[in-house]
Amino acid sequence: MALLECKHVYKAFDNRFILTDVNLTLPEGKIVGLLGKNGTGKSTLIKLINDLLTPTEGEILVKGLPVGVESKKMIAYLPERTYLDKNMTVEQVVGFFEDFYENFDSEKARKLLRELDLDPTQKMAKMSKGMQEKVQLVLVMSRKADLYILDEPLGGVDPATRDYILDTILTNFNEGASVLISTHLIQDIERILDEVIFIDKGKIICHEDCDTLRERENASIDEIFRRTFKC
Numbered sequence: 001m002a003l004l005e006c007k008h009v010y011k012a013f014d015n016r017f018i019l020t021d022v023n024l025t026l027p028e029g030k031i032v033g034l035l036g037k038n039g040t041g042k043s044t045l046i047k048l049i050n051d052l053l054t055p056t057e058g059e060i061l062v063k064g065l066p067v068g069v070e071s072k073k074m075i076a077y078l079p080e081r082t083y084l085d086k087n088m089t090v091e092q093v094v095g096f097f098e099d100f101y102e103n104f105d106s107e108k109a110r111k112l113l114r115e116l117d118l119d120p121t122q123k124m125a126k127m128s129k130g131m132q133e134k135v136q137l138v139l140v141m142s143r144k145a146d147l148y149i150l151d152e153p154l155g156g157v158d159p160a161t162r163d164y165i166l167d168t169i170l171t172n173f174n175e176g177a178s179v180l181i182s183t184h185l186i187q188d189i190e191r192i193l194d195e196v197i198f199i200d201k202g203k204i205i206c207h208e209d210c211d212t213l214r215e216r217e218n219a220s221i222d223e224i225f226r227r228t229f230k231c
Contacts, residue, residue, distance in 0.1 A: 001064050003028045003147055003178050004049065009058035011044055011202075018044045019202045022058070026147075026178055031170070031192055033210075033221070034182040036199040037229055042182045043080065045199070046151055049180075050077050063146060073103070076145035080152045082132045086125040090118060090135055097139050109142035112168065130157045137165065141172040148179045154188060162188050190221040198228060 004026040011019040019041045026032060036042050047053040049060055051067040062071035084093055090113065098106045113120055116134050124132055137153055153169065154162050162185070170192050173179050183189050190196075196213065198206035206213075206228070210221055217224050 002026065002061075003063060004180075005059075005061040006045075006049075007059045007061070009045075009048065009060060010056045011041075011048060011053065012056045017056075017202055019048075022202075022204055024197070024204060024207065026180065028146075028176050028178055030194040031173075031179045031181065032195040032197060033186070033189060033193045034180055034197050034199065035186060035221075035225055040199050041202040042199055043151065044202075046077075046149055046180075046182060049149060050075060074146040076140045076143040076148045078136060078140040078148075078150040078153055080155065082124075082129070082136055084124050084132065084136060087123065089121055089123050091120040093124065093135065093139065094120070097142070101143055103144040104139075105142050105144060108172070109138055112138040112142065112172065116164070116168075130161070133157060134161075134165070137168065141168060144174045146174070146177050148173050148177060150179065150181045150183075152183055153181065154183060154185050159188075166192050186222040186225050187220070193221065196221055198225065200229065 002025045006022050006024040009019055009022040010017060022045065034042055044053065048055055049067065051072060060067045062074055065071055094106055094109050097104045110120065116138065118131065118135060133155070134157065140148060154165060157165060166189060169179060181189060190210065193210050196208060196210050197204055213224060214220065
């Protein structure tokens with residue numbers, strides 16, 4: 001059984017289609033990059049998978065189940081924008097996640113916070129945007145999920161921290177799970193990707209194994225992306 005299936009998914013806003021006939025299957029145990037220019041439908045697709053939007057047409061299944069209450073238990077989602085209560089301390093946020101998610105590992109979260117040098121007694125409001133994003137990533141990666149969906153996980157952090165965050169992602173997702181990462185920083189992230197999806201004008205134009213694609217095109221994923229989208 002596929003971990004994630006999108007079957008003939010369309011999404012329209014005000015009669016304008018943002019996604020058109022999206023068909024996608026993700027297996028277990030893969031790290032997959034979802035790549036495309038701004039406004040091509042990446043965030044819309046991610047929100048559909050997380051049941052934050054409803055398809056105009058088509059069907060989305062997670063481990064054979066329609067998206068909904070049960071699928072949300074299986075998906076750990078990192079949105080592009082911070083959503084945490086700024087008045088809470090980091091430790092209070094950890095406690096909130098511990099109460100809210102049955103599959104949240106609070107000991108793992110505290111270990112990752114120490115490794116990222118984040119003070120659990122500090123209020124979120126006193127943290128920089130990059131530090132808040134690190135906290136949010138720790139919370140997501142501390143869930144024993146089947147699918148981790150990360151929307152721009154490197155956006156607010158300095159280049160020196162990116163490698164550590166990538167290693168955090170690489171070594172902390174649940175065994176047998178998959179990770180779907182949407183990012184603009186392809187050069188930074190392609191070393192950890194198993195598969196890549198290119199999306200353009202609401203359509204998936206490529207979904208392929210990274211090594212196969214690199215060998216055929218004799219180029220890096222970043223170079224292939226730039227060539228495809230003429231960046």
